[in-house]
Amino acid sequence: MCSLINSAIASLSYTGEAQSLINPGEASAGTIEYAFGGNNAAPESDSEWTSSLDDIKKTDSGTYYIWYRLNGGNNYTSIDAAGPINVTIAKLEVTPVVTQERGGDIVISMDSRIDED
Numbered sequence: 001m002c003s004l005i006n007s008a009i010a011s012l013s014y015t016g017e018a019q020s021l022i023n024p025g026e027a028s029a030g031t032i033e034y035a036f037g038g039n040n041a042a043p044e045s046d047s048e049w050t051s052s053l054d055d056i057k058k059t060d061s062g063t064y065y066i067w068y069r070l071n072g073g074n075n076y077t078s079i080d081a082a083g084p085i086n087v088t089i090a091k092l093e094v095t096p097v098v099t100q101e102r103g104g105d106i107v108i109s110m111d112s113r114i115d116e117d
Helices: none
Strands: 031-037 062-071 081-089 093-099 105-113
Touching: 031 093
Parallel strands: none
Antiparallel strands: 031 062, 062 081, 093 105
């Protein structure tokens, strides 16, 4: 069985921790490999590809383009790069809170929360 259908994990927001970006496909013949590339271009170098989902995690907010392929090894037919899967980690929403007691200093603090939209 081979299902190269991979999907983006939805509603990711910055947490300060590395996050998984995709729901992986399955392959019983060969190995699915992943790589970060551009919106219109898969990585050209074999050294950029990995079968480890731990290598397809990101911490910072932004949009990432993940390409995938099936490496058939010696016994199976390989399938060229497909994708990209576009995944976005949203910025952390920060709201400033300004307080001042009578005659005192102005204090500005930040109230942050994960944007769950």
